[in-house]
Amino acid sequence: MTQRVVVDPITRIEGHLRIEAETSADGSITSAYSSGTMVRGIELILNGRDPREAWAFAQRICGVCTLVHGIASVRAVENALNYPIPPNAQLIRNLMIAAQYVHDHVMHFYHLHALDWVDVVSALKADPAATSALAQSISSWPKSSPGYFADVQKKIKTFVEGGQLGIFANGFWGNPGFKLPPEANLMAVAHYLEALAWQREVVQIHTIFGGKNPHPNFAVGGSPSPISVNPGASGGVSGTALNMAGLDQIKSVIAKMQTFVDQVYVPDTLAIASYYKDWFTRGEGVGNFMTYGDFPENGMSDPSTWLIPAGVILNRDLSTVHPIDMNSPDEIQEFVSHSYYDYSGGKAKGLHPYVGETNLHYTGPKPPYEQLDVEKDYSWLKSPRWKGNVVEVGPLARVLMLYAKGHEPTKALADMALKQLDLPLTAMFSTMGRTAARTLESKIVADQMSVWYANLVANIKAGDMAVHSEAKWDPSTWPAGAKGVGFMEAPRGALAHWVVINNGKIANYQAVVPSTWNAGPRDPDGKPGPYEAALMDNHQLFDPKQPLEIQRTIHSFDPCIACAVHVTDPDGAELVQITVT
Numbered sequence: 001m002t003q004r005v006v007v008d009p010i011t012r013i014e015g016h017l018r019i020e021a022e023t024s025a026d027g028s029i030t031s032a033y034s035s036g037t038m039v040r041g042i043e044l045i046l047n048g049r050d051p052r053e054a055w056a057f058a059q060r061i062c063g064v065c066t067l068v069h070g071i072a073s074v075r076a077v078e079n080a081l082n083y084p085i086p087p088n089a090q091l092i093r094n095l096m097i098a099a100q101y102v103h104d105h106v107m108h109f110y111h112l113h114a115l116d117w118v119d120v121v122s123a124l125k126a127d128p129a130a131t132s133a134l135a136q137s138i139s140s141w142p143k144s145s146p147g148y149f150a151d152v153q154k155k156i157k158t159f160v161e162g163g164q165l166g167i168f169a170n171g172f173w174g175n176p177g178f179k180l181p182p183e184a185n186l187m188a189v190a191h192y193l194e195a196l197a198w199q200r201e202v203v204q205i206h207t208i209f210g211g212k213n214p215h216p217n218f219a220v221g222g223s224p225s226p227i228s229v230n231p232g233a234s235g236g237v238s239g240t241a242l243n244m245a246g247l248d249q250i251k252s253v254i255a256k257m258q259t260f261v262d263q264v265y266v267p268d269t270l271a272i273a274s275y276y277k278d279w280f281t282r283g284e285g286v287g288n289f290m291t292y293g294d295f296p297e298n299g300m301s302d303p304s305t306w307l308i309p310a311g312v313i314l315n316r317d318l319s320t321v322h323p324i325d326m327n328s329p330d331e332i333q334e335f336v337s338h339s340y341y342d343y344s345g346g347k348a349k350g351l352h353p354y355v356g357e358t359n360l361h362y363t364g365p366k367p368p369y370e371q372l373d374v375e376k377d378y379s380w381l382k383s384p385r386w387k388g389n390v391v392e393v394g395p396l397a398r399v400l401m402l403y404a405k406g407h408e409p410t411k412a413l414a415d416m417a418l419k420q421l422d423l424p425l426t427a428m429f430s431t432m433g434r435t436a437a438r439t440l441e442s443k444i445v446a447d448q449m450s451v452w453y454a455n456l457v458a459n460i461k462a463g464d465m466a467v468h469s470e471a472k473w474d475p476s477t478w479p480a481g482a483k484g485v486g487f488m489e490a491p492r493g494a495l496a497h498w499v500v501i502n503n504g505k506i507a508n509y510q511a512v513v514p515s516t517w518n519a520g521p522r523d524p525d526g527k528p529g530p531y532e533a534a535l536m537d538n539h540q541l542f543d544p545k546q547p548l549e550i551q552r553t554i555h556s557f558d559p560c561i562a563c564a565v566h567v568t569d570p571d572g573a574e575l576v577q578i579t580v581t
Contacts, residue, residue, distance in 0.1 A: 001025050004371055005544045009037070010554055017519060017559055019531070019550055020372055023541055029550075032528070032535035033374045034519045036381035039340070043358045046509040051077045051501050052220045052473075058497060058511065059215050065104050066214035067096060067206065068490035069511065072497040075300060077220045080484025080501055084299060086466040089222035091456040092209050094295050095250070096216065097488065098445045098452070099205040102257050104491035105395070105442040106202075106265055108558045110188075110195040113435065116552045117272050118188040119178040120168045123156055126182035134183050138271055141263040143194065152190040172546040179275045188272065191264050198260050204253050208246045222468030227460060242467075247457060254453060258446045269439040270420055273432055280423055283431030283553040285534035286390045289313045289397035290517070292324065292496060294489035295448070297455075307448060308398050308489050309405050312386055316429060318404040324386070326485045326496065329354070334382040334512065338374075338521040340364060341382065348524050350385065353498035353510035354483055374522075383520040383529060384512050392530040393493030393517045394557060395438040396428065402444070409447070413440050431534070434556040475504040490514055492558050518557050531557060 002025075008018035018035040042061050046054050054077065059070035071093060078085065128150040135144035159165050180188070203213040209225055210216020217224045228241035273280075293303060293310030303310060311321035325331050333350030336343055342361040343351060351357060363377045372378040385391075402410035403425075417436060418425060427433055459465075472478065480503060487496035493514030500508040520529040528536070534553050541549055 002030070003544060005541065005547055005550070006371065007547050007550055010551065010559070017554075018372075019535070019554060020374070021535055021541075021547075021550060023544065027541040027544070029535050029539040029541070032532045033372065033378060034381075034521060034529055034531040035372055035379040036515075036519060037379075039360060039380045041358065041360070043356075043509045043511065046506050049506050050475075050504070051080070051499060051506050054499065054506060054509065055218050055220070058509075059218075061511065061513070065100060065491045067100055067210070067216055067218075068488060068495055069497070069513075070215070070218045071097060071488050072486045072490075072495050072511070073499075074218050074220045075486030075488065076484050076497040076499040077486070077501075078484070079300065079486055080482040080499055081472050081478055083221055083472045084301075084469065085222040086464075086469055087298075088227070088456060088459055088464060089467045090296060090299065091452050091459070092223045092225075092467065094297075094452045095449060095456070096206055096209050097294065098449045099202055099253075099257070101445045101491050102261060102442050103199055103202040104558075105438045106195055106260065107199055108491075109265065109269065109435070109438065110192045112558070113555045114188055114192060114272070115168070115171050116548065116555055117178070117276060118180060118192075119173055119175075119185050120156060120165070120171060120189055121160060121173040122178065122180070122182045123153060123186035123189050124160060124182075126153065126186035128153060128186070131183040131186045134271075135187050139263045139267040141267075143190070149186055149190060152193065153186060155193075156186075156189060172548050175543070175546050175548050177542055177548045180272065181275075184271060184275070188268060191268055194264070195260075198256070201253055202257055205250055208242065208250055211240075219468060221470065221473055222466075225467065227465040227467060229460075229465065247453075247460075251453060254446070254449045257449070261442050261446050266439055266443055269436055270417060273436055274421055276432055277421065277423065279432035279552065280421075280427035280430045282538035283434070283534045283556065284429040284537050285530050285532075286392055287314075287316050287429065288389050288391040289400050290324070290386055290391040290393050290494055291397050291401045292326070292487040292489060292494040294487075295445075297452075307445075309401055311401055311404075312389070312391060313397075313400055313404060314389065316426070318400060321401065321404055326487060327354075328352075331387055332384065332496075332512070334384050334510075334516075335523045336382050337524040338377055338379060339382050340377050340380050353485075353496070353512055354500060354508070356498070356508070356510035358510070379521040381516050381520045382512075383523040384517050385523060388525075390523070390527050390529060390533070391517060393514050394434070395441045395491075395493075396434045397493065398489060399437040399440055400428065409444055410440070413443060431553045431556045438558070478504060493517060515559060519559060 003023045005021045009016045010019050016037040018037050020033045021029045022031040024030050055070040055073035058073040061069045129146040131149040132144055132146040206213040206216040225242050228243040230243050290312045293306045293308050295307035296305050298305040310324050329352040335350045337347050340362045342359045343357050483500045485498045496512055498510045518530045522528050539549050
């Protein structure tokens with residue numbers, strides 16, 4: 001007997017996401033379908049606008065991993081106009097992107113994904129003294145006394161006894177899938193709460209360089225914030241110019257980021273992963289991985305200076321990295337065979353983003369509905385492909401690419417983690433491997449921030465204070481027609497914006513985002529997207545009313561967490577509803 005399990009929404013961040021899974025009699029997932037249930041449409045808004053202001057609109061595609069669409073947009077215009085930016089602007093952008101990485105990854109782990117592994121209610125059974133001993137055995141983090149954990153336990157008890165779990169109300173507490181001992185659960189909940197306070201400081205880097213967070217300011221041609229040689233704090237850390245007060249604050253924030261990653265995030269990930277080693281054997285999916293590359297030190301035109309290299313890994317083969325041509329019409333294409341869009345040439349043919357179309361055509365069921373007709377259109381996401389291949393993007397792809405390219409810090413860190421867990425490198429191709437990769441990447445990027453910061457300060461001390469070039473700011477210097485692609489590695493994966501400019505205005509604009517690569521539906525050949533394929537890789541639901549297994553794998557891609565979960569049976573009757581109030 002087969003059953004259709006529906007999880008909707010599994011996330012309410014970056015657009016609503018619906019997962020439908022078909023299971024066999026023993027609960028094994030045999031088919032899975034990922035449906036984006038909200039249309040974006042930013043591309044249509046940008047047509048006809050001045051390309052220099054596109055970033056301000058495009059950045060509003062997402063407020064969670066903020067700034068990434070702004071960066072991709074300004075890079076697209078700069079690429080189209082062959083518009084170089086000053087070295088200081090490049091360093092400032094690197095620091096801002098890196099801060100987003102570390103902030104986003106830590107927030108995802110503790111607040112959007114950890115509760116797939118951590119049983120909050122179980123923490124009430126923990127011995128605070130034993131929890132302290134556990135914490136001190138894996139880290140030198142100072143907040144680890146028995147009294148500290150006893151206080152955290154009291155807070156949890158207040159939630160539970162009051163019948164108001166609040167932020168913890170949407171978990172499947174008591175599910176047999178939870179394997180952590182009570183002490184590990186208490187330690188993780190304590191760090192969950194600490195991360196809430198920590199993240200408020202990290203975003204200061206965006207406010208100092210970009211004026212605000214979310215959605216800091218950018219500028220085509222460089223950075224919008226001038227550098228002041230005034231040693232005083234007339235601008236402080238909240239003025240319009242970057243001075244020593246702001247630089248000192250940034251240095252302090254970087255140090256706090258590195259400490260939290262080293263002493264909390266990395267030890268917690270390894271400790272939790274050690275109890276879920278079976279999750280290193282499921283959830284891989286397609287086995288193909290792609291990165292566009294990012295963190296340039298000599299401009300986007302010099303890939304040899306990028307921290308994260310570009311390329312494609314096929315069939316797990318780390319010995320061969322295939323190059324990417326972002327401009328080739330035969331490489332990156334988007335298909336709409338199962339999407340709520342039409343192409344003028346028909347739904348079966350893929351289009352390169354330069355000639356991409358955004359023709360909305362909803363053919364799905366009229367809400368409210370019970371199940372999707374997956375033989376027809378079933379998602380507002382398109383299906384991107386690289387040379388016809390389904391590829392996964394994100395932290396796992398980046399860590400694998402760095403490892404394949406012989407990046408020594410990555411190899412040393414990954415080998416250390418795998419040795420501690422007594423696992424082979426192939427274990428990274430999995431749900432838990434995806435989660436671990438995000439942690440390893442956070443340390444790699446956080447450590448590199450000190451280098452970029454030192455280079456920026458050295459440039460300023462040497463008298464170089466340029467952060468913006470006006471060389472091609474005036475539209476009269478532009479060609480009548482131009483096109484370009486701006487790409488970056490967003491926290492969730494490879495992101496690119498393609499722009500076509502005619503007579504100083506945007507003629508076509510297409511954004512292919514990480515969630516499109518990972519969460520897209522089946523293509524004309526019937527090949528499932530990464531989310532869909534991962535769920536069909538060795539997943540068995542213990543209880544369809546508590547689809548913890550689905551949440552773990554989908555959340556490992558970081559689509560963000562559900563505020564409410566609805567699960568229905570094949571007849572559409574609601575089995576369980578969990579809402580946050």
